[in-house]
Amino acid sequence: MTTAYDWTGRIGDVWAEEWRRTDRSFTNLTPYLNAAILSVAIPQTRKIIDIGCGAGATSLATAQAIPTAQITGIDLSPTLIEIAKHRAKTSSNASFECADITAAAPNHAPIDLYVSRHGVMFFADPVAAFTTLAEAAAPDATLVFTCFADRAANRWATEIITATGGNADAPASTAPGPFAFADPTYVASILEKSDWHVASPERVEFAYRVGDGADPVADAVDYFSRIGPAASAIRDAAPEERERHIARLTQVCDRYRSGDTVEFPAAAWIWTARKSS
Template identity: 65%
Template sequence: MTSDRDWTGRVGDIWATEWRRTDRSFERLAPVLNAAIVAAAGPQAGTIVDIGCGAGATSLASAQALPDGQVIGIDLSPKLIAVANHRAGSLGNVAFRCADVASAVGMHAPVDLYVSRHGVMFFADPVAAFAQLDEAAAPGAALVFSCFAERAANRWAVETVAGADDASGPTGAMTAPGPLPLPIRPMSRRC
């Protein structure tokens, strides 16, 4: 699976180079996620933190749709943050930080809304990371994110494993950070 070191190095560099392709791959998801973010923000957008913001697409869409909010995109990759800053241009209500979101979020407290397009899947220790996010959350804060469901619910993952030489695929519980670490069940909770 993908580690912090991967995102601050080779993997993050590749994603920074391929950001346009990544945005295109999410072109059907983006309007749905962005609408959910705007709905959760309500009239008083406040402070919005984009977890694992990558090249900034979700942060920028949030900043444009919620001009009274302050959006902070946080990602581990210096090159992705450089792309996001370039894309932001003169948009005044968005800022990007190269940091581990779990350790950096306290500087932006209280956070009214957390958002993430697939970034929440990569916490090395999800329990500790979400505890940090909860500590920095304002009363009534919300979390809006997209992520993959368990491997069996993702046709592309099942077909990829079936097409490999070892069709048995991974066995046991996968606990490393990444898009398909553990079976999950949908849940909704306000902080």
Template identity: 35%
Template sequence: MPDTPPLPTHDWNGDSGMRWAANLARLDLMLEDFGNAALAAANAQPGEHILDIGCGSGTSTFPLAEKAGTDGHVLGVDISQQLVEIARAASPAGAPVEFRCADAATAPLPAAGFDLLFSRFGVMFFDDPVAAFTHMRGALKPGGRLAFVCWRGAQENDWVRLPMAAIRDIVEPAPTDPNAPGPFAFGDRQRVADILAAAGFAAIDVAPFDTTLAYGRGATREGAIDDALDMAFQVGPLSRALADQPDDIRARAADAVRAAFAKRPGETSVQIDGAAWIVTAHN
């Protein structure tokens, strides 16, 4: 499956972080069903203390805070300063939330300080996932819970499969390591379970979650396809595959990707298939 190498961690405070921030509305629409499924699996309770790993702009942090209530507290951590600043600015006055720019894999965390560790697509980028989850488990109370959503394989997700397949005869795919840090590092179900077991978690469950997601948006079908194409060029593997390509190659790629999106249904957005794991475990 054509793809590109994963983003270096520092890039989340550079161009890629800026692109993600600029596309928040589109990305939240795309990820909405996955986030809601993960929140339901997490089942946050009033009074709980929660760590939101890779919180981004706070899209999952604020619903967690609503569940935790005034007697609870949610700490959102993310490596992107741009996204943390957006989250802080959006935080309602008096909400039981705090945002910190930090890497949850290594950041100082209170020992046995949380009832729940949660993440919406924020745990697939760790250089050493066993060490990262071991570190975070140390911040979980005895009997505490872990819940996160992560992507399955690239071949199962049309937001990658469609554009990358469309350009395979235009741009030579870069070699990749499927287990390298990146969006699809947790695509293998058994690998996810093995990582969590090695980190000391128990009662591990890795359940498939499939949905038809809305990619891009527009007042008309043509507008939606145009917006989907623009989004693919700004964030994700296609944007990285074409980053250093000349204008003629980018133009050919745009035509090919637009044709691929045009084959999918949808009037105000392009409807494509998405596939993830909903993962739960206990300390």
């Protein structure tokens, strides 16, 4: 389980150090999210909140695409927010705030549009959180977000877990974490209970890019040693076991190399919901 404390501390700091590679991992998913955001924006869309904005990629893309709106990216990690602010120096309609979205949203009401790239799966109480977002939303507000689909469809997770001694067949869990929202029935129930009217989500198959450059396999292994399910196993292992983890991880990444990239099969949901009238 990933907690708010994790994002304000070590995990948030690591993601801030790795923001270029974490953004890169979503290279082939981001166009689908950006298109979904633009498809629901209307001329009256003026105030947009990016939930769990990280280093600001979705906020900045949305700000550029919808120059008449004001976008505020909100994240728990102060280090990620500092990077986002630096990246937004030339943007006139994007700003960033380090805060808990459930505490910050009422201060920005009424909000026309919420967006998020994989930032909503970490709520300790999802129904309470999405209810708060609905209460701060304008009457015709929309919510658009992505989240990972089932773990089995995300080979970057299953194969990396196996390579580092974990159990890729462990029962699915709705505890806060990358696959908390993998079950669409569960997510639909959360949103309906939170005063959001949901449409059927769009499932997107995409290539999850973890390495590129002159030695993409080494790049991928280094990335997985810092971010994701292998990182803690490698960090906590004894030296001999750590070497075995890295050797197996290298073999897995090499299988998914194509030219100067390493990309794993992945799948995500794109959800669109409207505030219930």
